Amino acid sequence: MTATTVEPSETPSEPAVRTAARAAADRAVAHLLARQDPAGWWKGDLETNVTMDAEDLMLRQFLGIPDTRVLAAAARHIRSRQRDDGAWPTFHGGPGDLSATIEAYVALRLAGDPAGAPHMAAASAWVRERGGIARSRVFTRIWLALFGWWRWEDLPELPPEMIFLPTWVPLNIYDFGCWARQTIVPLTIVSALRPVRPAPFALDELHAAAGPAPAPGTGWDGVFQRLDRLLHAYHKVPLRPLRRAALRSATRWIIERQENDGCWGGIQPPAVYSVIALHLMGYDLDHPVLRAGLESLDRFAVWREEPADGGPADGAGTPGRTAEVRMVEACQSPVWDTCLAAIALADAGLPADHPALVKAADWMLDEQITRPGDWTVRRPGLPPGGWAFEFHNDNYPDIDDTAEVVLALRRIDHPDPARVDTAVARATRWNLGMQSRDGAWGAFDVDNTSPFPNRLPFCDFGEVIDPPSADVTAHVVEMLAWEGLADDPRTRRGIAWLLAEQESDGSWFGRWGTNYVYGTGSVVPALIAAGLPASHPAVRRAVGWLERVQNDDGGWGEDQRSYPDPANWRGRGASTASQTAWALLALLAAGERDGRAVERGIAWLTATQTPDGTWDEPYFTGTGFPWDFSINYHLYRQVFPVTALGRYLHGEPHRPRPRSA
Numbered sequence: 285m286t287a288t289t290v291e292p293s294e295t296p297s298e299p300a301v302r303t304a305a306r307a308a309a310d311r312a313v314a315h316l317l318a319r320q321d322p323a324g325w326w327k328g329d330l331e332t333n334v335t336m337d338a339e340d341l342m343l344r345q346f347l348g349i350p351d352t353r354v355l356a357a358a359a360r361h362i363r364s365r366q367r368d369d370g371a372w373p374t375f376h377g378g379p380g381d382l383s384a385t386i387e388a389y390v391a392l393r394l395a396g397d398p399a400g401a402p403h404m405a406a407a408s409a410w411v412r413e414r415g416g417i418a419r420s421r422v423f424t425r426i427w428l429a430l431f432g433w434w435r436w437e438d439l440p441e442l443p444p445e446m447i448f449l450p451t452w453v454p455l456n457i458y459d460f461g462c463w464a465r466q467t468i469v470p471l472t473i474v475s476a477l478r479p480v481r482p483a484p485f486a487l488d489e490l491h492a493a494a495g496p497a498p499a500p501g502t503g504w505d506g507v508f509q510r511l512d513r514l515l516h517a518y519h520k521v522p523l524r525p526l527r528r529a530a531l532r533s534a535t536r537w538i539i540e541r542q543e544n545d546g547c548w549g550g551i552q553p554p555a556v557y558s559v560i561a562l563h564l565m566g567y568d569l570d571h572p573v574l575r576a577g578l579e580s581l582d583r584f585a586v587w588r589e590e591p592a593d594g595g596p597a598d599g600a601g602t603p604g605r606t607a608e609v610r611m612v613e614a615c616q617s618p619v620w621d622t623c624l625a626a627i628a629l630a631d632a633g634l635p636a637d638h639p640a641l642v643k644a645a646d647w648m649l650d651e652q653i654t655r656p657g658d659w660t661v662r663r664p665g666l667p668p669g670g671w672a673f674e675f676h677n678d679n680y681p682d683i684d685d686t687a688e689v690v691l692a693l694r695r696i697d698h699p700d701p702a703r704v705d706t707a708v709a710r711a712t713r714w715n716l717g718m719q720s721r722d723g724a725w726g727a728f729d730v731d732n733t734s735p736f737p738n739r740l741p742f743c744d745f746g747e748v749i750d751p752p753s754a755d756v757t758a759h760v761v762e763m764l765a766w767e768g769l770a771d772d773p774r775t776r777r778g779i780a781w782l783l784a785e786q787e788s789d790g791s792w793f794g795r796w797g798t799n800y801v802y803g804t805g806s807v808v809p810a811l812i813a814a815g816l817p818a819s820h821p822a823v824r825r826a827v828g829w830l831e832r833v834q835n836d837d838g839g840w841g842e843d844q845r846s847y848p849d850p851a852n853w854r855g856r857g858a859s860t861a862s863q864t865a866w867a868l869l870a871l872l873a874a875g876e877r878d879g880r881a882v883e884r885g886i887a888w889l890t891a892t893q894t895p896d897g898t899w900d901e902p903y904f905t906g907t908g909f910p911w912d913f914s915i916n917y918h919l920y921r922q923v924f925p926v927t928a929l930g931r932y933l934h935g936e937p938h939r940p941r942p943r944s945a
Contacts, residue, residue, distance in 0.1 A: 301883055302933065304890040308897075309929040313632050315897030316625055316922055317640055324647030326625040327618040328919025329586055329611070332908070333374040334362045335384050336552060336612040338391035340581065342427050343556050345394055346481050347569065349578075357587065357610035359395035362388050363403065364590075364609070370406025375844050375904035375914035377858075382414050383424040386490060390428070399489055408489040416492030423745045426474070430560075433487045436478040440741035441515035443522075444472035444530035447537060451661060458661050459734040461727075461750035462680045463908075464743070465658070466541070466554035470561035473534050476519070476527065477564050508739045535565045539573060541658075543676040545583070546576025550674030551615040552584050586611045614908065617917065619651055619685050620673050623692040624923040630695035631937050632930030637697040645696045645704070648689050652707050653681045659718065662730040666717040669710030683718050683725050684756045684796065686711050687763040694766055695937065712767050715760055716774055723777030724752030724785075725760045727796065746909025753795030754785050754803045758810035765813040779814055782807055783822055790825030791855065798863070798905045798914070799846040800854050804830060805866030809873040812936075818875040827874050830867050831881045835859045838884035839892075840867040844904060847911035861899035862917075864888055865924035872931045886932055889925050898922050 320326055337358045344350050365388075366372055371380025372388045389407045397404050411417070417425065417434060428434040447469065449456035457465050538558050541548055548554040559577045567574050592607040626644045634641060654668050657679040670681030671689045690711050698704045720731045732750040737743055757778050764775045786792055786807075787800070794802030808826050816823060832855075834840055839859025846853035857863075868885045876882050893899055899921040906915035931937070 301887050301890070305886050305929050305932055308890040308893050309632050309926065309933060311893065311895075311897030312922065312926045312929065313629060313634065313897075316629060316926060319919075319922075320625070320640055320644070324622070324643035324645075325618045326621045326644075326919060327616060328621055328917055328922070330613045330615055330617050331611065331904075331916040331918065332614045332913065333381075333384055334365050334372050334388045334391070335374075336584075336614050337362055337610070338387035339427060339553075339556060340585075340612050341391045341394050342387075342430070343559065343581075345484070346430050346560065347563065348481075349569070350394070353608070354585075354610060355395045357608040358612070359392055359397065360590070360607055360609045361611045362391055362395075363397075366403060366407070370403065370408075370410040372407075374912075376902045376916065378844060378904075378914075380410060382411065382419060383421040385411055386417060386420050386424055387427065389490065390433075390487070393485055393487075399485075411490050412492045414492075417487070417490050418492070421744050422742055426471070428487070430479060430481060431483040432480045433483055436475075436480075437516070439475070440512050441519055442468065442472050442475040442742050443515055443518065444476050444534045445522075445526060446472060447530055447533045454734060454736045455740070458658070458729075459732070460737050460748050461732055462549065462658060462729060463551060463554070464737070464748035466549045466551075466680075467557055468742075469534050469537055470554065470557040473531055473561035473564060474557065476531060479564055504736075504739050508741060512741050531565065535562065538562060541679050542573060542577065543580075543678065545676040546578075546580035547583075547676060548577075549680055550672060550677035552581065552612065553614065555581055584613045584616070586613060614913075614915075616674050617919075618675055619648065619671050619689065621917075621919045621923070622648060623671075623685065623688045624927075625919070626692040627688070627695060627937075628923040628926035628930065630692075630930075631927050631934065633934050635697075636695060637699075641696045642698060645693055645698050648693065649703060649707050652689075652710070653678050654710070657681060659729060662732075663717055666714065667710065669707075669712075669714035670718075671711070680728055681714075682728050683715055684727055684759055686715050687756075687759040690715075690763045691759075691766060708767070712764070712769070715763065719760075719774055719778070720752050722752060722781060723774075724754075724757040724781040725778070726750040726752045727756055746912030752781070754782060754792040755794050755796055755806040757782055758792075758803075758806040762810035762813045765810070765815070770814045775814065779811065779816070782811065786822055786825065789854075790822075790827075790829035792826075794907075795910065796907055797866070798842050798844055798907060799910070800850070801830075801833075801840055801842045801863045801866050802905070805863075805870045808870035812873040818873075823874050826870060827876060829855070830871060834867070834881055834884065838888035839864040840885065841903070842905075844907075844911060844914050847907075858903060859888060859892075860901050860903050860905055860921070861889065861892065862901060862905045862920040862924045865928035868928040869924075869931065872928070873936060877932065877935075882932065886929070889929065893925075899925060 341358055367380055372384045374381045374384050385407055422440060425434045425439055429436050451458050460468060548558045555577060562574055588609050589606040590609045592605040622644055626641055651671055653670055656668055670686040672681045673685050690708050693704050693708060718730055719725055726732055727750050729750050737748045761775055761778045769775050791800040792803035792807045794800060804826050808823060837859055840863045841857035841859045842855055842863055843853050843857035864885050871882050901921035904914040904916040905920055906917045908915055
């Protein structure tokens with residue numbers, strides 16, 4: 285892709301910070317353009333934690349298809365993420381996590397690392413000190429049960445008969461968020477059949493001395509504990525015809541939701557458990573369904589060359605020697621990355637008819653989903669029209685991507701404007717139809733707010749419902765404002781919800797990005813786009829909060845620990861390019877372009893840019909499940925600074941003429 289420089293407009297008296305910002309924007313635009321795929325899309329690596337890599341290796345062991353090259357390359361990646369104390373964290377710089385450490389340890393044992401090696405002994409000691417396997421999450425113990433390292437009888441029960449629960453009954457599968465639903469259905473099959481493959485080694489070193497039994501739960505927790513005991517009793521004497529019918533229905537449900545590329549939902553965890561479930565139901569590995577599923581999992585792997593670590597698979601380290609490293613992505617984000625990249629380039633001054641933007645628009649238009657998915661359970665009469673996050677995920681388009689794709693398309697001068705108008709009209713209608721009763725928007729479903737799924741003993745792996753959030757609602761409100769619908773009653777309900785959700789300190793909670801900086805950086809531009817004046821009290825409170833949490837170096841940062849401990853971590857953390865950009869987007873929208881906070885933030889971005897036009901960002905600034913599953917979107921460090929620099933240099937993006945509802 286040929287780099288294009290944004291249109292210069294320096295003047296001799298231009299302040300140094302603006303001159304530096306202009307040069308930084310030019311470098312960043314060139315870098316971003318060079319990363320576009322010839323087909324028109326962008327995709328950065330989506331980095332999570334080593335449980336993805338560990339579970340991939342355990343899956344291969346369970347299916348009897350280990351691969352020595354994969355084992356060695358994955359082990360190098362896993363070793364590289366181990367902390368000095370022997371544990372593994374779930375995000376860069378974070379504390380050790382018991383379940384992640386157990387799974388990483390098992391994976392390295394599968395790769396040949398001996399239990400007595402120093403790094404392994406440190407890990408097992410760390411695990412024992414924290415209660416051992418018995419204190420790990422349910423999902424970790426499920427993996428161990430597959431090999432006889434844990435008893436199935438000591439796991440919460442998940443009966444396949446729940447597939448028959450109608451949508452009006454609590455705990456039906458549509459009470460769960462789509463990501464949990466896609467995981468739970470195959471796990472009902474696994475839970476019912478309780479398979480055990482011979483373990484290749486013992487794990488005695490990961491068990492701690494038995495501690496006191498957990499106290500019985502009270503209130504709803506006690507109710508669900510007693511329900512679990514009843515389900516365990518039912519497992520011993522199930523209604524055989526009902527159980528067989530449930531297993532068949534769950535199997536059919538899984539197969540019907542397999543995507544064209546062989547995956548399930550475009551995300552790795554449901555694909556892994558679906559492969560296991562179908563294999564247990566008699567599908568051999570050469571069956572087209574399983575063959576496609578396994579091939580799709582291979583596409584989640586990111587291979588690269590890194591300096592050899594000198595570990596057991598490499599021998600003594602040799603200067604200059606490299607070795608293959610394999611990291612497994614939990615998901616891939618091409619639609620999200622592409623719409624954000626297009627917005628960034630347009631706001632940075634790239635001509636609206638630039639070939640890179642037109643090619644991106646063509647690719648996005650081709651990705652629009654025009655067939656029904658699981659969302660129709662709650663909205664049966666709503667015509668489709670959304671976009672998903674991934675390459676292939678027609679069952680689960682999401683509201684956030686749809687809003688941002690529309691915002692991207694409206695910035696591009698496409699040679700077929702009627703085609704764009706048709707796609708945007710479908711998308712706007714779909715997003716409006718996905719509004720929840722309270723006036724806000726969740727990510728995938730409508731009114732997915734049941735309090736019961738999170739109470740299940742089984743559900744200790746993160747958020748399992750999809751309630752409305754401020755960041756998604758803000759993006760929809762901003763999109764509706766661009767479409768001339770700022771005064772529509774549905775938009776006003778969304779605005780009212782956002783204003784009511786503001787925290788007392790002036791910030792907003794961020795569900796899908798970390799955290800209050802992301803929420804505030806999403807909401808303020810949306811409110812301004814929808815017509816609220818910069819003088820509005822909510823906007824002024826947000827500006828004041830951002831100014832108070834700005835770091836001494838001029839940037840902004842927020843650690844993942846702000847989710848469980850907001851009192852100490854809200855708006856606090858090492859400065860990052862993406863979070864600095866989010867804060868700047870809010871401040872710029874609020875009219876603070878000439879303010880000291882903006883000047884310092886822009887100066888931080890320009891000073892920390894690398895010579896090739898990007899930024900280093902090892903910190904995790906995205907979330908799958910707040911605190912429980914953190915994400916480092918590798919393109920965030922590029923697209924958001926480009927957007928912020930562009931709006932600083934060129935002002936807020938131009939909005940099109942109002943359109944009819």
